[in-house]
Amino acid sequence: MSMKKELKVVGKSVERTDARPKVTGKARYAADLVAPGMLYGKLLRSPFAHAKIVSIDTSKAKALPGVLGVITGRDFPGVPFGTRPDTRDTLPMPITKVHHFGEGVAAVAAVDEDTAEEALDLIKVEYEELPVVLTAEDALKPDAPLVNEFMKSNICYTSDFLFGDVEKGFKEADYVREETFSSQRVTVGFVEPHACLAEVDNSGRILLQGSKQSPYITWRHMCRALDIPLSDMRIVNPFVGGAFSGKHDPMDVDFAAVKLAQVTGRPVKIVLNYDEVLAAYRQRNAMNATIRLGLKKDGRISALYAENILEGGPISGIGPFNIYYFGAFLNIPYKIPAIEYHGKLVYGNRAPCGTVRGQEIVLAQFCLDSILHMAGEDLGIDPVDIRRINAVTDNWTCANGIKCDVSGLPECIDKMAAKIGWKESRVNKSVGRGIGFSCASHPSGPRLGGHFGSAVVIKLMEEGKVIVTHGGTEIGQGANTVFCQMAAEELGIPYEDVMQGASDSDTTIFDSGMFGDRCTYWDGNATIAAARDLKKQLAEIIAPELKAMPEEIEFADYRVFVRDNPERGMDFQRAVRRAYYEKGAPLYGRGYWAATDIDLVDWKTGKGNLAHGLDFIATGIELEVDRQTGKVSLLRCVHGDDAGQPINPAMLEGQVNGGSAHMTGHCLWEESLYDEKGRALNYTWRDYKQPTAVDVPEYFVEHVHTYDPYGPFGAKGAGEASSCSTLAAIANGIYDAVGVRIKDLPITPEKILATLNERKRDEQGGSTGFASGGADEAQ
Amino acid sequence: MKRDITLKVNGIKYNLNIETHRTLVEVLRETLGLTGTKKSCNEGECGTCTVLIDNKPAASCLVLAVEAQGREIITIEGLAEGTKLHPLQEAFVKHMAIQCGFCTPGMVMAAKAFLDENPSPTAAEIRKAISGNLCRCTGYQQIVDAVMAASAALRGEA
Numbered sequence: 056m057s058m059k060k061e062l063k064v065v066g067k068s069v070e071r072t073d074a075r076p077k078v079t080g081k082a083r084y085a086a087d088l089v090a091p092g093m094l095y096g097k098l099l100r101s102p103f104a105h106a107k108i109v110s111i112d113t114s115k116a117k118a119l120p121g122v123l124g125v126i127t128g129r130d131f132p133g134v135p136f137g138t139r140p141d142t143r144d145t146l147p148m149p150i151t152k153v154h155h156f157g158e159g160v161a162a163v164a165a166v167d168e169d170t171a172e173e174a175l176d177l178i179k180v181e182y183e184e185l186p187v188v189l190t191a192e193d194a195l196k197p198d199a200p201l202v203n204e205f206m207k208s209n210i211c212y213t214s215d216f217l218f219g220d221v222e223k224g225f226k227e228a229d230y231v232r233e234e235t236f237s238s239q240r241v242t243v244g245f246v247e248p249h250a251c252l253a254e255v256d257n258s259g260r261i262l263l264q265g266s267k268q269s270p271y272i273t274w275r276h277m278c279r280a281l282d283i284p285l286s287d288m289r290i291v292n293p294f295v296g297g298a299f300s301g302k303h304d305p306m307d308v309d310f311a312a313v314k315l316a317q318v319t320g321r322p323v324k325i326v327l328n329y330d331e332v333l334a335a336y337r338q339r340n341a342m343n344a345t346i347r348l349g350l351k352k353d354g355r356i357s358a359l360y361a362e363n364i365l366e367g368g369p370i371s372g373i374g375p376f377n378i379y380y381f382g383a384f385l386n387i388p389y390k391i392p393a394i395e396y397h398g399k400l401v402y403g404n405r406a407p408c409g410t411v412r413g414q415e416i417v418l419a420q421f422c423l424d425s426i427l428h429m430a431g432e433d434l435g436i437d438p439v440d441i442r443r444i445n446a447v448t449d450n451w452t453c454a455n456g457i458k459c460d461v462s463g464l465p466e467c468i469d470k471m472a473a474k475i476g477w478k479e480s481r482v483n484k485s486v487g488r489g490i491g492f493s494c495a496s497h498p499s500g501p502r503l504g505g506h507f508g509s510a511v512v513i514k515l516m517e518e519g520k521v522i523v524t525h526g527g528t529e530i531g532q533g534a535n536t537v538f539c540q541m542a543a544e545e546l547g548i549p550y551e552d553v554m555q556g557a558s559d560s561d562t563t564i565f566d567s568g569m570f571g572d573r574c575t576y577w578d579g580n581a582t583i584a585a586a587r588d589l590k591k592q593l594a595e596i597i598a599p600e601l602k603a604m605p606e607e608i609e610f611a612d613y614r615v616f617v618r619d620n621p622e623r624g625m626d627f628q629r630a631v632r633r634a635y636y637e638k639g640a641p642l643y644g645r646g647y648w649a650a651t652d653i654d655l656v657d658w659k660t661g662k663g664n665l666a667h668g669l670d671f672i673a674t675g676i677e678l679e680v681d682r683q684t685g686k687v688s689l690l691r692c693v694h695g696d697d698a699g700q701p702i703n704p705a706m707l708e709g710q711v712n713g714g715s716a717h718m719t720g721h722c723l724w725e726e727s728l729y730d731e732k733g734r735a736l737n738y739t740w741r742d743y744k745q746p747t748a749v750d751v752p753e754y755f756v757e758h759v760h761t762y763d764p765y766g767p768f769g770a771k772g773a774g775e776a777s778s779c780s781t782l783a784a785i786a787n788g789i790y791d792a793v794g795v796r797i798k799d800l801p802i803t804p805e806k807i808l809a810t811l812n813e814r815k816r817d818e819q820g821g822s823t824g825f826a827s828g829g830a831d832e833a834q
Numbered sequence: 835m836k837r838d839i840t841l842k843v844n845g846i847k848y849n850l851n852i853e854t855h856r857t858l859v860e861v862l863r864e865t866l867g868l869t870g871t872k873k874s875c876n877e878g879e880c881g882t883c884t885v886l887i888d889n890k891p892a893a894s895c896l897v898l899a900v901e902a903q904g905r906e907i908i909t910i911e912g913l914a915e916g917t918k919l920h921p922l923q924e925a926f927v928k929h930m931a932i933q934c935g936f937c938t939p940g941m942v943m944a945a946k947a948f949l950d951e952n953p954s955p956t957a958a959e960i961r962k963a964i965s966g967n968l969c970r971c972t973g974y975q976q977i978v979d980a981v982m983a984a985s986a987a988l989r990g991e992a
């Protein structure tokens with residue numbers, strides 16, 4: 056887009072637009088909102104994972120003083136929604152049966168929370184228990200009960216592809232290795248529980264203010280399931296307390312609040328307690344994967360074969376995309392000439408999935424970088440070198456058609472390895488210490504179906520300040536700040552003169568969502584387009600006075616001037632006043648961006664260039680394993696990160712560190728547990744531990760500046776790659792430390808200890824049943 | 835059962851008539867409109883509801899409002915003086931220790947209590963002090979850096 060020139064605001068770690076309201080407690084999140092006459096809503100939850108709803112008697116609850124409304128799934132039109140036309144499998148609230156433990160079956164609105172709570176106890180639901188499907192294996196049994204009533208099978212979605220000559224690749228390989236990997240259910244873990252406030256105005260129009268990651272997705276799905284046109288619903292975004300892909304879809308909370316507001320004619324707020332979130336809301340799909348990798352003697356990968364079954368709960372959500380994504384991102388960050396993939400997403404009776412930070416690339420990369428480490432060891436190639444040998448470089452087209460324009464990966468690897476002290480660590484390797492590596496790549500926002508563009512409006516006020524209103528959502532990632540930076544840069548005005556507008560569907564064209572490292576890139580380009588549109592309008596007004604053509608007018612350093620004669624100009628504010636006071640012209644810049652030149656990939660067959668702006672990361676983690684207890688202590692973590700031109704380096708570091716820290720829990724101990732009937736077991740934070748400040752390593756980010764040809768100011772999306780590179784880095788680090796290879800997440804102390812003890816027994820028994828490196832393998 | 839109590843929050847006294855089972859976080863947020871204090875788990879595990887009671891950090895979801903009578907309660911709203919931020923708040927802003935911000939008020943209050951006790955901490959001590967406060971966004975590094983920087987500022991070294 057724009058040519059490289061000296062940057063004034065972009066590339067600087069300016070203060071976040073939302074830092075002060077957040078640090079003073081003034082920022083209002085959904086749970087903080089109040090409205091006159093507001094009622095409090097609560098949901099009654101299913102004690103069963105799978106059961107027929109025989110009847111629901113709400114009469115006693117309705118009769119309780121202070122209760123103004125009680126609803127069930129039958130109060131909705133019965134129209135299912137879903138990400139794709141062929142995956143419409145989700146109702147606002149269940150009608151004929153419940154699909155997972157904690158599913159909301161009825162909801163009440165009352166004058167206060169206590170009364171609402173009391174009313175829930177008065178609702179009588181008669182269930183008839185059904186057999187449950189918990190794992191992928193269960194789901195695929197020939198006599199398995201059907202999980203989703205809108206689908207004819209437990210196979211929710213499949214993705215199969217074959218690119219390049221896989222057979223030849225394996226035939227020509229000097230070394231082939233096959234391994235299986237699996238992963239557990241983990242919660243998404245944003246700290247703010249789901250919450251929303253719904254109101255209905257005189258005309259019946261709905262206003263929903265909720266903790267939503269991608270209000271456009273919520274809006275579309277809700278209007279479909281409520282059977283109303285989009286124009287009958289307005290969405291306003293309050294501050295959002297984290298989302299990580301767990302707040303895309305509308306939840307029963309949102310539907311219930313809207314329906315109760317319609318039924319009672321009063322505003323209704325529903326705020327969940329966190330135990331409800333842990334029991335019944337979004338988690339990461341459980342993986343069951345087999346990977347076969349063929350390599351040449353020199354370490355180059357010649358072919359890859361992969362199978363994967365994801366179990367994702369009773370509804371599809373964005374899951375179909377993720378079964379494709381798993382395979383798609385096995386194609387990168389390493390050069391793999393031939394690849395075959397067979398993926399299945401299956402239904403089950405655990406909590407619904409979809410995806411989590413880093414999407415299913417997180418799991419794919421765990422498999423790929425683990426097996427690469429094993430292969431490298433067997434071939435006698437250093438783990439840094441084997442990544443360097445295979446790393447994607449500039450202008451690389453992957454077997455599946457993904458095109459990488461610019462890759463800083465080789466440099467990321469070098470910088471990371473130097474900073475973590477890999478070479479030095481080999482000289483005097485201390486017992487129980489190890490370093491592990493992984494790389495990853497992530498696109499800057501894939502193209503999905505439907506409305507997929509991003510739009511920005513910049514309003515120029517007569518005082519010369521501007522308001523940037525965009526269709527993205529600030530969920531903590533810093534979107535608002537980077538767009539304000541870009542607007543300031545493009546308009547040549549100070550960052551302080553740029554304000555952030557409200558995110559409101561009446562004034563903002565919502566974009567298709569905040570996912571996949573999309574917003575900096577897409578909305579960023581839209582911001583530049585809007586700023587240019589604004590400059591064009593102002594230039595047309597000012598040019599005659601400056602005796603120049605509008606095309607000759609430049610904006611920089613708070614001035615408007617003639618490009619070849621900078622003396623001829625005026626300050627920005629004066630130019631704006633000219634427009635307002637002499638022409639009566641209000642100035643609104645309007646811009647949009649959509650990567651129409653990339654492919655709308657068919658997720659079933661996987662061919663195509665799905666995104667621009669592949670960002671890259673190389674991660675190294677130094678850790679220590681206690682041989683007595685099996686406990687892993689993470690010491691230091693270095694990320695070499697290529698996000699193109701960083702827009703706000705300090706904010707970028709926070710994204711990189713945060714994604715990585717998130718996955719430490721996923722790798723080592725987090726797990727949503729269920730009993731044999733599918734009832735959640737550990738749904739409080741007392742029993743489900745997320746990483747705290749003492750659990751995570753010290754983080755270092757080495758920026759590798761590249762320039763993406765399509766990105767705003769050369770930027771790429773950023774933030775999610777570190778989630779993708781962390782699992783394997785830890786797993787490889789544990790192997791390096793104590794020679795224990797665990798391929799079944801989480802890598803708990805018990806699993807490590809079991810392998811160490813087994814080895815001890817073998818040693819004592821005089822057996823030499825393990826490889827030369829002292830390596831053991833455990834499922 | 836309702837009771838008349840007087841709560842002193844951020845230096846202001848409030849006469850209230852409240853149900854005895856209501857927790858401090860509920861009264862702060864719903865009765866006094868001090869929504870800066872957050873609530874997530876309601877069981878003392880996440881730290882988002884951390885306030886200071888007589889200068890000690892407390893999970894306000896575990897304290898009944900009636901128990902807080904006669905004590906000095908400070909919430910996030912009571913830290914800045916007008917538009918002048920407390921050095922800890924300044925440091926959080928400067929070091930990008932804030933992303934979604936949902937953990938921030940509790941984190942800042944926990945850090946405040948800690949620095950009052952230990953003005954010259956090590957990074958490891960800071961990590962321990964905030965280990966009762968969950969943050970899913972940041973990875974904690976910039977929060978630790980911010981608290982470290984604030985401690986220097988409060989000692990007059992920055």
Ligand code: FES
Binds near residue numbers: 878881882894
């Ligand atoms: S809400 Fe009080 S500690 Fe979580």
Ligand code: FES
Binds near residue numbers: 246931932933935968
């Ligand atoms: S900044 Fe989001 S939870 Fe800490």
